[in-house]
Amino acid sequence: MANVVGKRNKSVNFDNRIVGGEPVPVEMFPASVKFYNFGAFCSGTIINSWCVLTAAHCFDNNKEVYDMMIEVGARYTHDSGGDVYEVLKYVIHEDYNKTIPFSCDIALIFPTRLMKLGNKSKKALIVNTNKWMNVTEKNIIVTGWGWTRYGGPISKPGLMKTYLRFVSLKDCEEMHNIRLTPDMFCLYGEGTRDTCKGDSGGGVLWNDFVIGVVSHGDGCARKNKPSVYANVWYFRQWIKTQMEHFVEKVCDMFPPD
Known part of the structure; x- marks a missing residue:
């Protein structure tokens, strides 16, 4: 969660964490993933094996995909047990920050390969x-x-x-x-x-x-x-449209024989 001080003074701090919570195994929330972007740390949600839902402001500090990484199935912040995926592309909502700061704060991430689903990694x-x-x-x-x-x-x-x-x-x-x-x-x-x-x-x-x-x-x-x-209810059609566009582009990149 980005930190906003006073009246929309947009000082963004990425690494927002749970206050007043309790520890849980990742199997309880297997759609939750970690997203690393050039040193910044965010979270995300698996919505299918090739797409993660996250916040647009998680890309404010860097927009180069080679400095991004998704980690799936890991309980701890520094956990060697997770599966790591590089990022093929991402889509930030076209109206992000336009109306007021943090308006349309939503984005999708597409990894370079399908995410393996299982006990610790399921779609939401x-x-x-x-x-x-x-x-x-x-x-x-x-x-x-x-x-x-x-x-x-x-x-x-x-x-x-x-x-x-x-x-x-x-x-x-x-x-x-x-x-x-x-x-x-x-x-x-x-x-x-x-x-x-x-x-x-x-x-x-x-x-x-x-x-x-x-x-x-x-x-x-x-x-x-x-x-x-x-x-997400407000953005449900945008999410559907962006996923359809991604599938079309992938099919164009890898046409059937």
Whole structure:
């Protein structure tokens, strides 16, 4: 999650981590992956064997694919047990940062080879309803590998999870005194639980569906400061279209004999 100080002063810190969470085995959240981009660390979500969903701001510091790497099936930040994939290409939403900072903060990554799926690496389900966009939803799951408090150390237990509640866009705007856009939504953990530095790009889960992507916030687990996420329901057609375009290009590159 990128860190936003004050009124949209865009100072981006990538490595957002789970605050107030508990360690979990990667088998519990096998769609979660790590994304390394020229020294910056983000998370992502497998949506099929050749595509990872992440945040657009994870590419702010570098856009050269040869400095990028996806790691799948690893529980710990430094874990030799994961499968590593180089990046063939990526797609950043064409309207990223155009309306306001972090608007359309969503991207797709395509590896150079198919990701091997198994116990520690499975594809996630893209949400097919907007019923989760309700203030009664109090058990939305976020996961990540990073800071367990703002400015603190990397999580030694590895992959962490916690639960957050949905906050209306109107209430979130008032709490932050900023304007948000319809492609965003907010979650809050009562000032004790949150995503933090390194979780950027990671998936947000509701009833086992991916509903969001970790985007940005004002510090981590601050009182009355919900964090902001990209709305996967809002972007579902864009995701589908980009995957179809990728398949078409690959088929053109490798035509049948």
